[in-house]
Amino acid sequence: MKKIFKILMILTGVTALVSCTTAPLTGRKQLKLVSDDSLVAESKQQYSEFISKLRSKNMIANDTPDGRRLAAIGRRISTSVEKFMNENGMSNKVKDLSWEFNLIKSEDINAFALPGGKIAFYTGIMPVLKTDAGVAFVMGHEIGHVIGGHHAESQSGRTAAGLIMLGKEVADALTGGATSVVNNDLVGQGLSVGLLKFSRTQEYEADKYGMIFMAMAGYNPEEAIKAQERTMAMEKGRNVEILSTHPSTEKRIEALKNFLPEAMKYYKK
Numbered sequence: 001m002k003k004i005f006k007i008l009m010i011l012t013g014v015t016a017l018v019s020c021t022t023a024p025l026t027g028r029k030q031l032k033l034v035s036d037d038s039l040v041a042e043s044k045q046q047y048s049e050f051i052s053k054l055r056s057k058n059m060i061a062n063d064t065p066d067g068r069r070l071a072a073i074g075r076r077i078s079t080s081v082e083k084f085m086n087e088n089g090m091s092n093k094v095k096d097l098s099w100e101f102n103l104i105k106s107e108d109i110n111a112f113a114l115p116g117g118k119i120a121f122y123t124g125i126m127p128v129l130k131t132d133a134g135v136a137f138v139m140g141h142e143i144g145h146v147i148g149g150h151h152a153e154s155q156s157g158r159t160a161a162g163l164i165m166l167g168k169e170v171a172d173a174l175t176g177g178a179t180s181v182v183n184n185d186l187v188g189q190g191l192s193v194g195l196l197k198f199s200r201t202q203e204y205e206a207d208k209y210g211m212i213f214m215a216m217a218g219y220n221p222e223e224a225i226k227a228q229e230r231t232m233a234m235e236k237g238r239n240v241e242i243l244s245t246h247p248s249t250e251k252r253i254e255a256l257k258n259f260l261p262e263a264m265k266y267y268k269k
Helices: 002-018 036-056 065-087 091-096 123-129 132-147 150-174 184-216 222-234 249-267
Strands: 020-022 029-031 100-104 111-114 118-122
Touching (some): 036 100, 036 118, 065 100, 065 123
Antiparallel strands (some): 020 029, 111 118
């Protein structure tokens, strides 16, 4: 068994050493088998096709009070994002940002940002966020996933998981099936849990970016905590955190409160 796990650990280590980068804000080491730049063109195309289909079904609500409000907040947040990037040695990434903000008619409580500066909010989230500052925080958070390289990191994680599973199959062959005692399903489940935990780390980082970007745009970062509290009030019967793709709302609020003094430095500028 020691030999089996040694083989698997070596395969894992080789994968991790292929390409590592550092998260801009936190300094956390990131596995990057896929570059941020490589996702921009694909993301822009997918976003364009997605919005076009929704527009053909009259599901875009840009020409409404909330749609115009979203665009106005987006202009302020995008300006703060570009300022942050220029001041922190990431001006080379500004060239990839061609901002676009769309409000989608849907009761879903959701929002997302894609590499290249493509943003979408669902109408269902607007009453929950309520204030402009609440919208600004979520927008900053979603853009934070882009600035933090989380899309490429997550894609790399899935690629690494596939490589490790492939490596196990190779090890099976090389050892005459000796590693077959390590059930493939169990290995896959272990990797899935590990990747879920990794995703929670990304969420905490994106929250920090969100607070900074909203503060730089002139929105009080204290409102991020209030927006998260309103979200928490709507959540019932959450799953156990260890099996969730996001941190529990209570822990996110705690983390936001802990980061608030740092975020306030940007609000006072």
